Amino acid sequence: MESMAVAGHSIHTCFHIKAKNPRVNLEKQVFGVPVLHHGVSCIGKKLKGKVGAGVQAVQVGLEESERVRNLKSLERTLELDAVSERELREKGFLGLRKTKLVCTIGPACSSLEDLEKLVLGGMNVARLNMCHNTREWHRDVIRKIKKLNEEKGFSVSVMIDTEGSQIHVVDHGAPSSLKVQEDSIWLFTNEKFDGSVPFTVQANYEGFSEGIKVGDELVIDGGMARFEVIEKLGSDLRCKCTDPGLFLPRAKFSFWRDGKLVERNYELPTLSTKDWSDIEFGISEGVNFIAMSFVNDAESVRQLKNYLSTKSAASVRVLAKIESLESLQKLEEIIEASDGIMVARVDLGVEIPLEQIPTVQEEITKVCRQLNKPVIVASQFLESMIEYPTPTRAEVADISEAVRQYADALMLAGESAIGLFGQKALSVLQMTSSRLESWSREENRQGSLLPRQLGVSLPDRIAEQICNSAVELANNLAVDAIFVYTKHGHMASLLSRNRPNPPIFAFTNDESTRMSLNLQWGVIPLLVDLSDDMESNISSTIHLIKSKGLVKEGDSVLVVSDVTPSRATPMAFQSIQVINMSQFRQIRNRKAPFLDCHSSHLAVRCGDFFTKITDRLSGKKKLEKELKSSENGAGQFLFWVLDVLTGFTP
Ligand SMILES: Nc1ncnc2c1ncn2[C@@H]1O[C@H](COP(=O)(O)OP(=O)(O)OP(=O)(O)O)[C@@H](O)[C@H]1O
Numbered sequence: 001m002e003s004m005a006v007a008g009h010s011i012h013t014c015f016h017i018k019a020k021n022p023r024v025n026l027e028k029q030v031f032g033v034p035v036l037h038h039g040v041s042c043i044g045k046k047l048k049g050k051v052g053a054g055v056q057a058v059q060v061g062l063e064e065s066e067r068v069r070n071l072k073s074l075e076r077t078l079e080l081d082a083v084s085e086r087e088l089r090e091k092g093f094l095g096l097r098k099t100k101l102v103c104t105i106g107p108a109c110s111s112l113e114d115l116e117k118l119v120l121g122g123m124n125v126a127r128l129n130m131c132h133n134t135r136e137w138h139r140d141v142i143r144k145i146k147k148l149n150e151e152k153g154f155s156v157s158v159m160i161d162t163e164g165s166q167i168h169v170v171d172h173g174a175p176s177s178l179k180v181q182e183d184s185i186w187l188f189t190n191e192k193f194d195g196s197v198p199f200t201v202q203a204n205y206e207g208f209s210e211g212i213k214v215g216d217e218l219v220i221d222g223g224m225a226r227f228e229v230i231e232k233l234g235s236d237l238r239c240k241c242t243d244p245g246l247f248l249p250r251a252k253f254s255f256w257r258d259g260k261l262v263e264r265n266y267e268l269p270t271l272s273t274k275d276w277s278d279i280e281f282g283i284s285e286g287v288n289f290i291a292m293s294f295v296n297d298a299e300s301v302r303q304l305k306n307y308l309s310t311k312s313a314a315s316v317r318v319l320a321k322i323e324s325l326e327s328l329q330k331l332e333e334i335i336e337a338s339d340g341i342m343v344a345r346v347d348l349g350v351e352i353p354l355e356q357i358p359t360v361q362e363e364i365t366k367v368c369r370q371l372n373k374p375v376i377v378a379s380q381f382l383e384s385m386i387e388y389p390t391p392t393r394a395e396v397a398d399i400s401e402a403v404r405q406y407a408d409a410l411m412l413a414g415e416s417a418i419g420l421f422g423q424k425a426l427s428v429l430q431m432t433s434s435r436l437e438s439w440s441r442e443e444n445r446q447g448s449l450l451p452r453q454l455g456v457s458l459p460d461r462i463a464e465q466i467c468n469s470a471v472e473l474a475n476n477l478a479v480d481a482i483f484v485y486t487k488h489g490h491m492a493s494l495l496s497r498n499r500p501n502p503p504i505f506a507f508t509n510d511e512s513t514r515m516s517l518n519l520q521w522g523v524i525p526l527l528v529d530l531s532d533d534m535e536s537n538i539s540s541t542i543h544l545i546k547s548k549g550l551v552k553e554g555d556s557v558l559v560v561s562d563v564t565p566s567r568a569t570p571m572a573f574q575s576i577q578v579i580n581m582s583q584f585r586q587i588r589n590r591k592a593p594f595l596d597c598h599s600s601h602l603a604v605r606c607g608d609f610f611t612k613i614t615d616r617l618s619g620k621k622k623l624e625k626e627l628k629s630s631e632n633g634a635g636q637f638l639f640w641v642l643d644v645l646t647g648f649t650p
Pocket residue numbers: 104105106107129131132133161163293346347412413414417418
C-alpha cells in the first residue's frame with residue numbers, strides 16, 4: 001500500500017499490485033479506488049443523500065497557491081458546445097441523446113443557414129464525399145462549418161470520404177436515371193468516348209470483364225436491374241436484361257455465378273492518386289476524420305495512418321468503410337487497424353445479398369464494440385424522404401434497430417445532401433433515436449447487453465476493467481452523469497463501450513480528442529484546460545457545471561479519472577468516485593490527506609482484493625468468504641465489487 005486519503009464519506013486508496021498473470025502488466029500501475037461505505041444498500045435506486053458531499057482528497061506536494069491558480073485557470077475555460085448545453089437545460093442529464101448523427105453535405109444543405117439548421121437539429125459530424133463536386137466547393141463548406149463552430153459555440157467535426165477504387169458506370173446512355181426494359185440488349189464496354197450512346201454502358205475500369213463468362217449475371221446497384229451475359233466481344237460484354245429496373249448515374253455493378261459473387265482481384269489500389277491528393281487537402285483544411293472507401297485489408301489503413309503521422313497529422317482519425325465482401329472476410333484486422341468503422345450499406349449491398357445486410361450490420365457493430373472502435377451505420381435510413389416529407393414506417397423501424405444494436409452513430413447520405421426534406425429527415429433520425437434510448441432506459445433494457453457480453457479483453461485490461469466496473473456502478477447507483485478526464489479519449493471510449501445509462505462528460509485539453517469523441521456513443525466532449533492536479537480538475541469542472549445552472553437538487557456524478565504520471569502525481573492513478581453535485585462545495589483550503597483506522601483496514605482489503613482478481617478467479621472463493629463475513633459496510637461493498645468484476649473474467 002502506498003498512500004491514502006479519506007474525507008467525509010469518500011475514501012481514496014492507492015496501492016501497488018503485483019500481477020501473477022504475465023499478460024497483465026500491473027507492476028507499474030497504481031489504482032485509486034474511492035469507496036463509499038454507505039453505498040451498498042442503494043443499488044439500482046437513485047442516490048439521495050447517501051453520497052459523499054464533495055471531493056476532498058488533496059494531492060500531496062501541491063502548494064495551496066498552485067491549487068488555487070489551477071482552479072482559476074479552469075474556471076476561465078470550459079467549452080461545452082452550445083447544442084449540448086441547450087439539450088441539457090431542456091432535458092436534464094439523462095435526457096441527452098446518446099446516438100451520434102452524421103449528415104452528408106451536398107448542394108441541398110451547403111449554405112451557412114442550412115448548415116446551422118443541421119447543427120441545431122443534432123448533426124455531430126458533417127461528412128463530405130470527395131467523389132462529388134469540386135475541391136473549392138468542399139473547402140467552402142469546411143470553412144463554413146468551422147466558422148459556425150467558432151462564432152456560435154458549436155462543436156461539429158468534419159469527415160471526408162475518399163472516392164476509392166470501385167468499378168462503376170461512367171455513362172449509361174442517358175444524362176440521368178434511365179429505365180431498363182426486360183429483354184433489352186446492352187453493351188458494357190471500357191471504351192472511352194464523349195457523350196452517350198444508347199444502350200451502351202461505359203465502365204471506369206478496363207479490366208472490368210476479366211474472368212467473366214457467358215451465362216454470368218450482371219447486377220446493377222445490388223438489384224436495381226439484372227442482366228445475363230450473352231456474349232463476350234474482347235473485353236466488352238453483350239448483356240440481356242432479365243430483371244427490369246433503373247440505371248442511376250455512377251451505378252455500381254457486380255457479377256454473380258451460381259448465386260455467389262464472382263470474386264476478382266482487381267489491380268486497383270485502395271487509395272488512388274486522386275484520393276492521396278484529397279487526403280492532402282483534408283489535412284490542410286484540418287478535417288477530423290478520413291473515411292477510406294473500399295478498404296480490403298488492414299495494411300491500407302496502416303499505410304494511411306503512417307502517412308498521417310509523417311505529416312504530423314496523426315490526430316486525424318481514420319475510419320474504414322466496410323463495403324466489400326473482402327473487407328468482411330478480414331473484418332477484425334481492419335477494425336483493429338482503424339480508428340473506427342462505417343458500415344456503408346449501399347455499396348455493401350452490391351457485394352452481398354440485401355437480406356444479409358441487417359445481420360452483417362449487427363455483427364460489425366458488435367465486433368466494433370468488442371474491440372472498442374466507434375461504428376457508424378450509414379445510408380438509406382430515410383431514403384424516401386429525399387422526395388417525400390414523411391418517412392415510411394419501415395424506415396423508422398430501421399433507425400430503431402440500429403439504435404437498439406448500439407451503433408455509435410447513424411448517417412444520412414442523399415437525404416441531407418440532395419433531399420428535399422433534409423432537416424426534417426434529421427429530426428426524424430434525432431427523435432427516433434432519442435425515443436428508443438429513453439424507452440430502453442425506462443424499461444431498463446440496457447441491461448440486456450451486459451458488459452460481460454463484450455467478451456474480449458482489450459490490451460489495456462486494467463483500464464477496461466475499471467471502466468466496466470465504473471459503468472456497472474453508475475447504472476446500479478443511478479447517478480445522473482459520468483465524468484471522465486482524458487487526454488486521448490481512451491478512458492472515455494472504454495466507458496462508452498459499456499453503453500451506460502447516464503451520459504459521459506469527457507473533459508479533455510486536447511482539441512483533436514474533443515472532435516474525435518463526437519462520434520462516440522453517449523459522450524459529451526468538453527474542452528478544458530486540465531491541470532496536473534486531478535482533484536482541482538474535478539472540483540472546478542463540477543463547480544463550473546453548477547455555476548451554469550445545469551445541476552438540479554440531488555444530481556450525482558460518478559467520476560473516473562486517469563492521471564498520467566507528472567510532477568504532482570509521480571505514479572499513474574486511476575480512480576472512481578461518486579459525488580453529489582448539488583451538495584458539492586469547492587474545497588480550497590485543505591492541505592493534506594489524512595488516514596483513519598477504518599480506511600487503512602479497507603486499503604489492505606483493496607490490495608488483497610485486486611491481487612486476487614488479477615490472479616483470475618483463484619482467490620475468489622476465499623476472499624468472498626472473508627468479505628461476506630466482514631461486519632463493516634466497506635467489506636460488504638468490496639464483496640459486491642468483486643462479484644461485478646470477476647463476472648468479466650473470460
Ligand atoms: N458534394 C456533393 N455534391 C453533389 N451531390 C452530392 C454531394 N454529396 C452527395 N451528393 C449526392 O448525394 C447522394 C448520396 O451521397 P453519398 O456520397 O452518400 O453516396 P454515393 O454517391 O453513393 O457515394 P458512396 O458510395 O461513396 O457513398 C449521391 O448520389 C449524390 O447524388
